[in-house]
Amino acid sequence: MTLEEARAILGISTEEEPSEAVRRLGEARERLAEMVRTAPTDKLADQFQSELELFDQAMAALREEADRRRQAKLAGVMALVPGSVSGSAMKSKRDNFLDEPAPPKPTRTTVVPHDVMGAPAPKPEEPKVPEPVQEPAKKSSKGRFLVYTMIFMVIGGIGGGMAYKYVSDVNKLNRRKEIMLLERLGAGLVNSRRWEEATRSYLRIEELDPGSAIAANGRRSIEVGMQEEQEQxxxxxxxxxxxxxxxxxxxxxxxxxxxxxxxxxxxxxxxxxxxxxxxxxxxxxxxxxxxxxxxxxxxxxxxxxxxxxxxxxxxxxxDDLITVLAKEIAAGREQERLDLTRARELAASAKLRDAGKFDPKVMEWMREAIALAPHDPEVREVYEKVASYSRTLHVPKDVPTLADALKNVRAKDRVVLGEGTFDAGVVVDFPVQIEGAGEGGTMLESTALEAPAITFGPGATGAVVTGITFQCKGFDASDKRFPAVQVRGSEVEFSGCTFKDASGNGLEVLDAGQAEAVQCGFENNGWDGFSARGSGSRMVARECKSTGNFAHGYEIWDGASAVVTDSQATKNSRNGILVDSAAEKLELTGNTITGNREYGILLSAGAAGTVHGNSCSENHLGGMLIRFAALSVRVEKNTLEDNYGDGLTLEQGLRADTYETNRLRSNDGRDLRQNVSFAAGN
Structure with missing residues (x-):
């Protein structure tokens, strides 16, 4: 390595003496070696080691140049001192001159002075000097000692200044080197998002160089990086x-x-x-x-x-619902106890009246009793006894189909269907009892394009149907669709039945007929779950559930009337209950109406009646809408809450204070919206 390369590597100016640089950089070399030993990663240790090796090569070049210059300078200095030696003896002469014995008395000699350029000066004329004596010899030896002493004092003063400068320069170089390495390390840690380690690096820079711009910029880069990381x-x-x-x-x-x-x-x-x-x-x-x-x-x-x-x-x-549900369970248990008590009372009355033959009154009591307590052995025993007085046909045990059974029974006879699915599409036009095996056990099925599963004609008043599921196969999209069951001009009772998957209504009442459904279900029908239409027609639903129908849960329209109590209407595509009829004797009480796509209850018309104690929640357009045509219907003490629209909506002309007993709260829209104007035909 050349001297110029060594100076460039070590950052030494061309004017600085190599010997001074060597002394000044010795401590810096030790600091760099310490950094190799304590590097936080192998990668940094390797990098520091390579720099140390380059540093050592440059130092070697400087030492060689320093030795050469020292030899040359010492040779020049000793040449100026009388009696000095030159060449290789210079060092030993310099080191040991204080230990030498006093020199012998000099003989008279002539010292030729030199001028400043080193050339001999012209000889002056020799003065006559007396013979030297012993005393002048002592003075000459003493003078040489003083010269040497002064030389060493000068060298010592220069050396002390140089030592101070050396230490100061070494410290500066070490700090500069460490700051450079810490800056590089901190930048890498910031890029790696190792914020704590990066912070320590920049804090160390601040210690080495208070007020350092590098440290300030580094801390800012950490703050920006942490903010960016957080935002991302x-x-x-x-x-x-x-x-x-x-x-x-x-x-x-x-x-x-x-x-x-x-x-x-x-x-x-x-x-x-x-x-x-x-x-x-x-x-x-x-x-x-x-x-x-x-x-x-x-x-x-x-x-x-x-x-x-x-x-x-x-x-x-x-949660509040815990208390509500606990109360409902307690109420349900109490109702079960009351139902069982009532069923056993009816069974006891039937036993007293039983004359061993068919008695319509006894059968009425026992139908009610079996509906209240279907699993009680005592009630079922009495029911089976009195029901046996009429003629009973079993399907498929006695005859293969319901149609065959209907051909062979008379009024008040009993048809018992076993478990399974039976083709139907039949018409019943006389009072008969039709019993199935219970929910999901017996299914009567018809084709959607042909007929309802059963149609009850005007002569079927008094017919009773229990424990049967009515459903349709296929789907009919025409304007005139068949229901699952149709009651036309007669009065029929249904208990524990399900009406589902019809193209039209689940259970349909028309032509001044009446259908009473107790504990029945209406599911997934193409129109309404339970519908009553026309003057004189009447719907009675007690403890029923209408859900998932494509139109309304319960619909009363075109002059029909209805009683719907203690029932449910949930998740229907339109309204839970729609009343669009001017008939009297409307009674909607104690119903739970939730999750319907339009309103819980829509009173579009009504001559007289009561809507009392119903709960409407989570309906999409609102809890209840009352049109002016339903002004005569009393609407009181209903709970309208948690609906996605308004709680109670009143058409223009209706007074809000008329409905102040209703409970309105927590609706997404307004709890009460009044003076609403509807376009003609809506």
Missing amino acids: FVGYWTGESQAAFEAGRLDDAREAADKVLARYPEDEAVLALSEKIRNARNDSLRKTLGAEVREAVEQRDWAVAEDGVTELANAIPG
């Missing part, structure tokens, strides 16, 4: 959480929000989103468990109902 992280996972929340994937939404809060627990936007997610999950849990518990109460499965309440209490301690 929070933005990504907040977006994921919001998207999942809007899609209804609440568990995924909560998981994404929790990722943000684990690192940034004070983020206000995510805290607000997390609260919305928690409320939505609680609402979903309330709806699910509430429906399950109420279904269990309806089926009188108390173990399932109580398990549902316990699960809700564990998930949402203190």
